[in-house]
Amino acid sequence: MDCVRRKVSSVADQRLTARAREIVTAARALVEEAGPEALTMRSLADRLGIKAPSLYKHFPDKAAVEVELIAQQLAGAAEACEAAEARAPGSLAALADAYRAHALAHPHLYRLGTERPLPRHALPPGLEERAAAPLLRACGGEVERARAVWAFAHGMVILEIHGRFPEGVGLGEAWKTGVAALEGSAGERP
Amino acid sequence: MDCVRRKVSSVADQRLTARAREIVTAARALVEEAGPEALTMRSLADRLGIKAPSLYKHFPDKAAVEVELIAQQLAGAAEACEAAEARAPGSLAALADAYRAHALAHPHLYRLGTERPLPRHALPPGLEERAAAPLLRACGGEVERARAVWAFAHGMVILEIHGRFPEGVGLGEAWKTGVAALEGSAGERP
């Protein structure tokens, strides 16, 4: 159980040298500040005070750096959801709140981790499942409902990030409405 | 400046000259085949058998071309939803099916139209509202519920497009579960 609950990000980090970890930290800051498009080998090197070619002594290519960031995003979301679960076991609303808060606290990283196919082969084993587990538990193991809730939450978050809702509208009510509906339907489709 | 923009009329295409319409058609084909990233002024010109600088006689810049595609995506989704509404008035399930089918039939165009802030100022007036109207009607005018349903539908579509669900899983049940839950909650939060 300790093994399951241990921070996967630290597991991922252990695959890296100390210097590589510093590079990833800089890359993350870059993405969080200016978006995934702003992450270039040159800008990353600049932030570290070195030249771009030096980065290739630590990572084979840019994709390898991005994989680390995607893993961090996934692990961060997993942690946030696990914490919410610990605070309010079984509460879909608490889970949704935590997911929303975490995503909106790191919108650019969220985009990086979610708007492209997952590099599953390169991620720490079990990370994807770990991120999904709290929601699945809150849905009493109903996989289909968990997927529906995930889609709702992701849709709300990503539409808000992209400014797709009319300007200035509060979204709290839409979240409540959606969560209540999806929570209330438990077991109605056995 | 030959990039004449004619007066806005009910049909989006009529805002453009004949040649400009051909260019947009080529741009759309490019995007639908290879994704939004593949749309460059060079590749667009190549497909038309002309050189890139010639495009600037018809459009002021690349963003103007993209705006036309985004408008087409929005209009296409609106048409699909209006047709579903005509076939099955008031049915959220029919609307969801139509939305899903249209999006998955043009996944790259859907991404272009949805994964960035809407260029509202440049779109045909009323288009955004028109696209939202069928869903709002199906929700009996409950705006918050309409937003929740939209988020759910968009989440399902975009997660599928990006290959985020486990490989090979059927998503029909998740759609049914979500729609049923959001449909069943009508009026429960007055």
Added chain:
DNA sequence: GTCTATACCCGGATAGAC
């Protein structure tokens, strides 16, 4: 309305010296 030529920027990545 199309062309050529070009300016100017950006990107990822490699070779080889230190």
Added chain:
DNA sequence: GTCTATCCGGGTATAGAC
């Protein structure tokens, strides 16, 4: 581990001839 020098490709956009 970092550097310099470079390669190679790509992108948006403009000027001016025809």
